[in-house]
Amino acid sequence: MKKYLTLAAAFVALAIFIGLGAAKAQDQKPLPPPQGAPATLKCCECLGQTSTLDLSTGQGSPIDPLWKLNVTAPAYKTPPVSSWVSLAPASWIQPVASPAPSNSVPPGIYKYSVKFNIPKCTIPSVVRLDGKFAADNSAQVFFDGPNLVASCPGPTCFKTPGVNFSVPSALLTPGNHTLTIDVKNDSSYSGLIVNAKLTRQCVREGN
Numbered sequence: 001m002k003k004y005l006t007l008a009a010a011f012v013a014l015a016i017f018i019g020l021g022a023a024k025a026q027d028q029k030p031l032p033p034p035q036g037a038p039a040t041l042k043c044c045e046c047l048g049q050t051s052t053l054d055l056s057t058g059q060g061s062p063i064d065p066l067w068k069l070n071v072t073a074p075a076y077k078t079p080p081v082s083s084w085v086s087l088a089p090a091s092w093i094q095p096v097a098s099p100a101p102s103n104s105v106p107p108g109i110y111k112y113s114v115k116f117n118i119p120k121c122t123i124p125s126v127v128r129l130d131g132k133f134a135a136d137n138s139a140q141v142f143f144d145g146p147n148l149v150a151s152c153p154g155p156t157c158f159k160t161p162g163v164n165f166s167v168p169s170a171l172l173t174p175g176n177h178t179l180t181i182d183v184k185n186d187s188s189y190s191g192l193i194v195n196a197k198l199t200r201q202c203v204r205e206g207n
Helices: 002-029
Strands: 051-053 064-069 073-078 092-094 107-120 125-136 138-143 149-152 164-169 175-185 191-202
Touching: 107 191, 125 138, 125 175, 138 164, 149 164, 149 191, 175 191
Parallel strands: none
Antiparallel strands: 051 191, 064 073, 064 107, 073 092, 092 191, 107 175, 125 164, 125 191, 138 149, 138 175
């Protein structure tokens, strides 16, 4: 009888040990990144390497995972109106959720923004932000608040060929940044499309 009690106690102790180990392992699991964290441009792993970060609109459906409306509200991917230009692989986004482009968006200014992070890296590099946009009806592109980098007076900024823009490398310092596009809607349809890429070009040895 004593032998059986000793064996039972050993099993209980083993179960407790395994449970504590599992709990400890669970505690050590990496936490998921916080919601709304900015997209991050990777550092180079070697000299002369290039890393990129796609900041284009419409990379998810129905809610765009990168671009926000009026700071915190969602922006929604939408098929284009027949008169809207294509800037593939980017897709159009709009301020309302609907399976088709909404033709009843109230007039006004809709602020779309994307946040991103440029980490400080060991290997020296030059960072560029280049892109092209189109909007219904007119738009202004701002970087980190007041810095106007491009504009289209409208009222047909949604037509071919779109508007090129770039952010000077001197402004793309390590840290968090925000690209904002103010879209003015006159009536009916309203939307934005952005094909943009953040590029880090690392210095080659001897440069």
